[in-house]
Amino acid sequence: MPISDVTTVLRQYFGYESLYPYQEEIIRALTDGEDVLGVIATGGGKSLCYQIPALISGGMTVVISPLIALMKDQVDTLRECGVPAACITSLQDYRERRETEEAIYHGDLRILYVSPERAVKTEFFSLLKKAHVTLIAVDEAHCISQWGHEFRPEYREISRLIREFSHAPVVALTATATPAVQNDIIAQLHLRHPHRVTGSFYRKNLRYEVRPKKDTKGAILSYLRNHQGQAGIIYCLSRKGVEELSNTLRRTGIRALPYHAGLTRKAREEAQEAFVRDRVQVIVATVAFGMGIDKPDVRFVIHHDLPRSPEHYYQETGRAGRDGDPADCILFYSAGDLHRHAFFIQQESSVARQRAEYTKLEEMATYCEEHRCRQAMILQYFGEETPVGGCGTCDICRSPRERFDGTAVAQMAITCVRDLTVPCGSSHLIDLLRGANTKKIREMGQKETPGYGAGKAYSKDEWRSFIRELIRLGYLERESGVYPVLTVGETGRELLAAGETVEGVFLTRMKKTPNIRQEKPTDPLFIRLKTLRREIADREGIAPYMIFSDVTLREMVNSRPLTDAAFLAIRGVGATKLNRFGPEFMAALIPTEKEGDNSAAETLRLYRAGCTMAEIAEKRSLTPDICGAHLAEAIENGENVEIDDLISPHRQAAIREAVAQEGTHDLRRLKTVLGERFTYTDIRLTCAVDRQNNPK
Secondary structure (H helix, E strand, O other): OOHHHHHHHHHHHHOOOOOOHHHHHHHHHHHOOOOEEEEOOOOOOOOHHHHHHHHHHOOEEEEEOOOHHHHHHHHHHHHHOOOOEEEOOOOOOHHHHHHHHHHHHOOOOOEEEEOHHHHOOHHHHHHHOOOOEEEEEEOOHHHHOOOOOOOOHHHHHHHHHHHHOOOOOEEEEEOOOOHHHHHHHHHHHOOOOOEEEEOOOOOOOEEEEEEEOOOHHHHHHHHHHOOOOOEEEEEOOOHHHHHHHHHHHHHOOOOEEEEOOOOOHHHHHHHHHHHHOOOOOEEEEOOOOOOOOOOOOEEEEEEOOOOOOHHHHHHHHOOOOOOOOOEEEEEEEOHHHHHHHHHHHHOOOOHHHHHHHHHHHHHHHHHHHOOOOHHHHHHHHOOOOOOOOOOOOOHHHHOOOEEEEOHHHHHHHHHHHHHOOOOOOHHHHHHHHOOOOOHHHHHOOHHHOOOOOOOOOOOHHHHHHHHHHHHHOOOEEEOOOOOOOEEEOHHHHHHHHHOOOOEEEEHHHOOOOOOOOOOOOOOHHHHHHHHHHHHHHHHHOOOHHHOOOHHHHHHHHHHOOOOHHHHHOOOOOOHHHHHHHHHHHHHHOOOOOOHHHOOHHHHHHHHHOOOOHHHHHHHHOOOHHHHHHHHHHHHHOOOOOOOOOOOOHHHHHHHHHHHHHHOOOOHHHHHHHHOOOOOHHHHHHHHHHHHHHOOO
16 A cells, blocks of 8 residues: 555545544554554554545445444544545434445445444444445454453454454454453454554643642633633442532533433533533533543543543543643542442452452552652553653652652551551551551550650551552552552661661652643634634534644644645645635734723623624624624623613514524524524524523
């Protein structure tokens, strides 16, 4: 396969000039007929690895994907790029299903997405036999392994499809797979001497941080106030936690919605759609949310509670910064989270599964409590070499701890563990060392223990840190299980015998939280392009990022392309998008007399000053639709905007009736129902007021 073919396809459809090295390696292997296992970080371009071979092959690629919402988003994105793609899901009506089947029969599709459940049905096999299948792609392939973090038994059946179409090469793709999980994927899918490609797990643009779980809601509110207008996800362990936090955020004026398995399917779909279309700033969710989104401009992922494994944590934080711009990953941690997870693990029926889960949970505790570069610990877990000198962006690298001679600390802890007649865990040992007067200590008569109160100069958090470090260095050992007890390790016995020197980490030398990063004021032209993007997205019934990413918009701001050739040179602009969106964006890039005033706030100011929409549009050299989008944005940001002068009450009532009848705020669908008498601005503003009055 000539590399020129790949470059042509890449440029024409996706607007990129070059591939990452591992993408090229995977594409070459697949076009040579080899099976491939690809482990590539979230945001690293896994989809292109099968999309480009699909466009080159002349046949049809079958993509097995776990979530309907994710399939739909990817199909919509591909179609916006001019790629013939479709999906078959349980939500389609007869007409949509029939159109897709006809496209398969006539060889008009290049990429077909299906769920694992549908992929193994006999009738689906019959349908595929009428097509020229040239490639099978298994996305989120870690779901096939019981040692992975999102095991789905139905994935085990995919091997039937692979056997049925054995002439087609197979690519299994995942963002999170340890070596053991990788081997299990190969075995379960029966991959034939697969070419293994492992991209780096290192996400340079992600800024990892662990904070103590103290006034967590207050800390989250403070963070959001300093990052207004940025999209993000907040994960909570329980449905109750999701509801409480999302309600708190809405009461303070933050556009937030809950997402968890206890909501109706319709409510979850509406919340997800509102998020990907930039109608809400924050989704507060359980782990039920995430796999179904492909939103590239998520600027933060906050974990209110501890994830149960490094795979879960890496997968969830990987949803931040997929566009390559900086993003924050903040985890609030307390030891109490460990006990809650341990309780759930204990419910597992398989002892082997329990042990595996305890090991993963212990790795998460290590990540939170040790004072090494966060990125380095993540990379080490997945078997990758760590960056020399650390990442430079995580909280540990930004505020390094001061190392000190910890011999006395080590001796206190080791001696106390050695002298106990009944083994104990970390929490009880810390109570003993700090001289606590707990019921358990009184009942066991342990106030006379030689080490009792010897370490009261240090806080609980400091002792937790010291014990973690002593375990890592081998001075103490901890058994696995729900209530792991401590014993003295071989190195610890040597220390007591020889009195050798040991170093620890002194936690209190660092600031409690790193300095808050203030966001730079956003370029008004960038705001103008984002507003235009949203106006077009609402009109077309798609998510804004499917038109152009923030990265692409920023490049437009920097280079100001005003010709087709210059616009096509922007990364992320292909031929199809140039034809569809180029004229409107190039018109918006033409400088105005008062470019510094171009914002929703300026449109709102003029409107409140008594200007009509036509007058505002003329003053600002914008279209009335863009000005309407500005006012809708102001309304959704909490501004009180009276729209009766723009849209009569009876017209608003008609729009609300259509919303109730259709059960959606999708502008294109509502416009079709309401007809030409209503403009997109009429519908957009009425819906914005309704969403402000009723966020759910």
